[in-house]
Amino acid sequence: MELPPSSVSRYVSTLEKSLGQKLLYRHTRAVKLTEVGANYFEEIREALMAIDLATEHAKGTETAPHGTLKINAPVSFGNKHLSALINQFQQHYQQVNVELVLTDSYIDPVQEGADIVIRIGDFSDSSLNYRKISDEQFVTCASPSYLRESPKISSPDDLLKQNCLVYKGNLGKRTWHFRQSAAQPFESIEVAGNLYSNNADILVNAALLGQGIILFPKWLIAEHLATGELVPVLTEWQCAEKASPQTIYALYPANRLKSPKVSCFLEFMSDYFGSPTPYWGSA
Structure with missing residues (x-):
């Protein structure tokens, strides 16, 4: 808000004095809300937003x-x-x-x-x-150079013999899911490989370099599919990162x-x- 710290401190102190409550714990390295401060903040947030919205309407900005x-x-x-x-x-x-x-x-x-x-x-x-x-659309793919040197992939079970580049985040390693039609349930495949990461871009870049196979949503890799840098495999199968629909x-x-x-x-x-x-x- 481009205010000096001294002004902010003064405003907060004035508010605390008027309420008769401490709103902030002040330490040498940090400042955080007290329980009263957290509750007060939650209760006034919607009121402040309502004021901002009323101001927008009063200024006649519905079309601007x-x-x-x-x-x-x-x-x-x-x-x-x-x-x-x-x-x-x-x-x-x-x-x-x-x-x-x-x-x-x-x-x-x-x-x-x-x-x-x-x-x-x-x-x-x-x-x-x-x-x-x-809706999320997923693609299993790899670079042309990787596919030229790897065994043929005709079913999801063939991925167990491939080097799969797998996303691994706070919830652990991602499981890949496949089915042949929307009428069937997804079945999970525990793929493995020599690279895991919690960053999808790292795995995509590794796939572009010919390191292995990835399964990712189309919004993440569409440009590489369009240029042919990545080639889909198992195109007769539907794939996903989870067994339930993702949106x-x-x-x-x-x-x-x-x-x-x-x-x-x-x-x-x-x-x-x-x-x-x-x-x-x-x-």
């Missing part, structure tokens, strides 16, 4: 969005697909500033004060509204939709990505 739009998204998806989207959005709506935070951790938009949170996976939180972007979606608290900048971005995003098939789906 302005202010700061706070967006949270997964790291790889944000790097691949949000820069150009936000650039075009801001060219169209020049009074909107965007604050983009990329993280693979789950973010509650209400708790974190985000206007829109883009997430990938199962949608289960009924307390939030959401806009579907796309790319945008979460937002119900009251945010009343904000012109949020509603305009959601519509702009849907048009930009393409519905029901996003632009990366044609690769």
Whole structure:
């Protein structure tokens, strides 16, 4: 907020004095909320957002969005697909500033004060509204050089003899899943290889260098499939990272939709990505 620390300290001290409660623990290396401070913050957050929204409406900005739009998204998806989207959005709506935070951790938009949170996976939180972007589409693939030197791959079981480059995050090593049609359940395959990482881009780059086989969503590797740098295998099989359907979606608290900048971005995003098939789906 471009305020000197002394001014912030004075404002907080004045607020604490008026409430008769300590809101912050102050240490030499850190400052954090007390229990009272955390509860107070949660209770006033929605009130402050309601004031901001009322101010937008009072200024008659329904057709001219302005202010700061706070967006949270997964790291790889944000790097691949949000820069150009936000650039075009801001060219169209020049009074909107965007604050983009990329993280693979789950973010509650209400708790974190985000206007829109883009997430990938199962949608289960009924307390939030959401806009579907796309179903996840996965591809098992490798570089032409790797495939020329490896045994033929005609079924998922053949992957057990291959060098598979596997994502390994906080929940452990990813299991790969396959089925021949949507009428069948997915069956898991415990693949293995000489490289594991919690960073998808590292594994994709290794596959491009001919190190092994990867299974990733099409939005992550569409450009490499289009150029032929990566070649799909097991094309008669459906593959996935989980046995349940996965979706790319945008979460937002119900009251945010009343904000012109949020509603305009959601519509702009849907048009930009393409519905029901996003632009990366044609690769």
